[in-house]
Amino acid sequence: MIILALDTAGVDCAAAVFDSGSETVLGEASEMIGKGHAEHLMGIVDRALSQAGKKLAMVERIAVTIGPGSFTGIRVGVAAARGFALALGIPTVGVTTLETMAAAQRLKTPGRAVLAAMDAKRDEIYLQSFSAEGEPLDEPRAVPIAEAIAFASSFDGEITGSAAPLLRPELTGDYVNAFPISIVARLGAAADPSSGKPKPLYLRGPDAKPQAGFAIARV
Structure with missing residues (x-):
């Protein structure tokens, strides 16, 4: 195919x-x-x-x-x-993107579970964990940094993505998405x-908001 x-x-x-x-x-x-x-x-x-x-x-x-x-x-x-x-x-x-990051990390560290973590800004992190075989262990989600740190502290595996240094400060290097x-x-x-057909996975609403004060009334 x-x-x-x-x-x-x-x-x-x-x-x-x-x-x-x-x-x-x-x-x-x-x-x-x-x-x-x-x-x-x-x-x-x-x-x-x-x-x-x-x-x-x-x-x-x-x-x-x-x-x-x-x-x-x-x-x-x-x-x-x-x-x-x-x-x-x-x-x-x-x-x-989270499963893609996790799969890339498993190629580097086979046999290890992976936590994919993206810095979502606004004090949030996009997070999902995967088994060593690549199966999702939970759902993709946007969580506050404090909650993500608590989750990562008990996670037995590798962490990949731009939020990795936020979750484990001892990690050094160029962590990117x-x-x-x-x-x-x-x-x-x-x-x-x-x-089914693919649909965007946003996890939260857009940063840009409509300016209601400038809206034109419909007739």
């Missing part, structure tokens, strides 16, 4: 073409752009397909990161994935498309 994986949930805009039969990434492209995913994504997809020697019509499944992450970026990726799937008549699946597109593709290959 040929899978096209998309990630626009963070600072990267990335795509990969993956052959699940041979467990091989045939092509991938990624740019660290911060913002402007909508303007760059189609070009990134074209580059990944070209490197893979595949045409879009040959893709049999779409996988996309659904968050948590950038509100705007997630919307761009999910909309593109659902659009591709509709046009091609193929299934599409969602992959969370990385969603490797090759791992998104592999997780997408294993996902169950019968679970």
Whole structure:
């Protein structure tokens, strides 16, 4: 099965073409752009397909990161994935950023449980723990830092993500939120498309609020 994986949930805009039969990434492209995913994504997809020697019509499944992450970026990726799937008549699946981070960490420390922790700002942390086999041990959630620290203190395993130093101050190094597109593709290959169309996973409301005082009355 040929899978096209998309990630626009963070600072990267990335795509990969993956052959699940041979467990091989045939092509991938990624740019660290911060913002402007909508303007760059189609070009990134074209580059990944070209490197893979595949045409879009040959893709049999779409996988996309659904968050948590950038509100705007997630919307761009999910909309593109659902659009591709509709046009091609193929299934599409969602992959969370937390499970992607945990899977990447398990490659570095096999046999260990993983706590994926993202600094969500506003004194909150996006959190989810996974077993050494990759099974989720709880639900993804946004929790206050104090609650996250208490949870991490009793967690027997590795911690990955930008919030790791907040949870265990003894941890040093460059902890960032990385969603490797090759791992998104592999997780997408294993996902169950019968679970429904991918939807954004925000965990909390947007920072931007409508300015009600300037609203124009409807007539």
